[in-house]
Amino acid sequence: MEFAFSPEQEELVRTLRAFARRELAPRSAHYDRSGEFPWDLWRAMGELGLLGLRAPVQYGGQDADMVTMGIAIEEVARGDFACTYGIQLAGLAGEILGKNGSAELCTRWLPGTVAGEIVVALGLTEPGAGSDAANLACRAERQGDEYVITGEKSGISLAMAAQAVILFAKTDVTAKARGITAFLVPLDLPGVARQRLGDMGTRAVGRAVLSLDHVRIPASHRLGPEGTGFYQVMQGFDYNRLLIALACLGVAEISLEETIAYVKDRRAFGKTLATFEGVSFPLAEAATLIDAARWLCYRGLWLADRGEKYTKESAMAKWWAPKLAVETIHQCLLLHGHYGYTDELPFAQRLRDVIGLEIGDGTAEVMKIVVARELMGREFLPY
Ligand SMILES: Cc1cc2nc3c(=O)[nH]c(=O)nc-3n(C[C@H](O)[C@H](O)[C@H](O)COP(=O)(O)OP(=O)(O)OC[C@H]3O[C@@H](n4cnc5c(N)ncnc54)[C@H](O)[C@@H]3O)c2cc1C
Known part of the structure; x- marks a missing residue:
């Protein structure tokens, strides 16, 4: 058993920690307030190779392992949570498009995504299906050499900035999951409309409703055979849930470190705050839980890299880590007293940001259904 990163992975941690501190953290509050899409940060992530980790090498990607993805997202989260959506979504695009798209589609969309010049969103959720x-x-609907797509996708991250979306639609209305097919849909086509949602957090990347009214795309934009879309996205979600968990933990870790420094310095009743057990015990508890959750995530990614099943670990981490991060950041905010409640410190923004991923990619309840299914078997599912 080996609980350590390789020397190369340690070097990656150092490089990305410095990048997050120098390039991301100073601009995070600005983009949150303005709601502008941070194209400069996307390009900077592209230059570092962070947006091509799961894309095939021939399209500029790195085909990196999952543990490396985990390190990348955990470190970036320490500087700016919104930017972790770049690693997630470019990773899913690299994976789904790279494995299921034609060479022509990959050549058109992947190099730009890897460079941080193109954003490809992922459209699964609908107003009536989350x-x-x-x-x-x-x-x-197939019509000759084309498909005609009609429907609405809701809550889609990055959709205001995106040039294309990997969209999931029914090609067989008589089937459930096996009737779903994935498509690459450029968002400048006639019949596409988008409307921004007024989210409480991650405002720099934002989410939107995408409406498609008889949008025609060539059949060559289908990703993989008909009926395989749900399988493709669920395979991606298995590891993406671990990445989300690590992103949330990255924010919790930096909050904890800042709070430890603060309470060692701030004085009350003639002593530093750190001297009071009412202050130090919650920090000790948070550090314990973060350590446990973090290793659960890396274990899941390690299983993935070995080609073993990790659905249970991924669902466990996804329900626990975002909740733990919310609780930790809340505690850190409180330990900064009234300063913690201002927008001069990052805790309020971090709290708003992290809450979103208690929901996105599957809520805690849905994750517990998955854990229970893996523990007890499908026959005990409620439906
Ligand atoms: C920040 C953020 C980013 C997102 N990004 C994307 C994106 O890029 N692409 C995309 O396609 N979607 C995205 N989503 C949508 C997200 O995946 C869905 O919101 C999520 O799957 C939940 O679906 P819903 O919102 O429709 O809630 P619902 O399914 O309506 O659930 C509402 C509540 O009921 C509970 N519930 C539902 N079923 C059960 C059950 N069987 N047992 C117990 N409780 C249950 C849920 O846990 C939840 O608390 C994003 C959402 C957020 C918040």
Whole structure:
């Protein structure tokens, strides 16, 4: 058993920690307030190779292992949570498009995504289908050499900035999950409309509703055979849930470190705050839980790299880590007293940001259904 990163991975941690501190953290509050998409940060991540980790090498990617993905997202989160969406979504695009798209589609979309010049969103959720993700209403109907897509996707991260979306639609309305097919849909086509949602957090990347009204795309934009879309996205979600968990923990870790420094310095009743057990015990508890959650995530990614099953670990980490991060950041905010409540310190923004991923990619309840299914078997599912 080896609980250590390799020397190369340690070097990656050092490089990205410095990048997050120098390039991301100083601009995070600005982008949160303005709601502008941080194209400069995306390009900077592209230059460092962070947006091509899961893309095939021939399209500029690195085909990196999952543990490396985990390190990248955990470190970037320490500087800016919104930027972790870049690693997630470019990773999913690299994976889904790279494995299922034609060479022509990959050549058109992947190098730009890897460079941080193109954003490809992922459109699964609909107004009437979130947790019950196979129950899609969006339809793709084959007409000769084209598909005609009609429907609405809701809550789609990055959708205001994106030039394309990997979209999931029903090609067989009589089937549930096996009737879902993935498509690459450019967002400048006639019939596409988008509307921004007024989110409480991660405002720099934002989310939107995408409406598609008889949008025509060439059949060559289908990703993989008909009926394989749900499988593709669920495979991606298995590891993406671990990445989300590590992103949340990255923010919790930096908050904890800053708070430890603060309470060692701030004085009350003639002593530093750190001297009071009412202050130090919650920090000790948070550090314990973060350490446990973090190693659960890396264990899941390690299993993934070995080609072993890790659905249970991924769902465990996804329900626990975002909740733990919310609780930790809340505690850190409180330990900064009234300063913690201002927008001069990052805790309020971090709290707003992290709450989003208690929901995104599957809520805690849905994750516990997955854990229970893996523990007890499908026959004990409620449906
Ligand atoms: C920050 C953020 C980013 C997102 N990004 C994307 C994106 O890029 N692409 C995309 O496609 N989607 C995205 N989503 C959508 C997200 O995946 C869905 O919001 C999520 O799957 C939950 O679906 P819902 O919102 O429809 O909630 P619902 O499914 O309506 O659930 C509402 C509540 O009921 C609970 N619930 C539902 N079913 C059960 C059950 N069987 N047992 C117990 N409780 C249950 C849920 O846990 C939840 O608390 C994002 C969401 C957020 C918040």
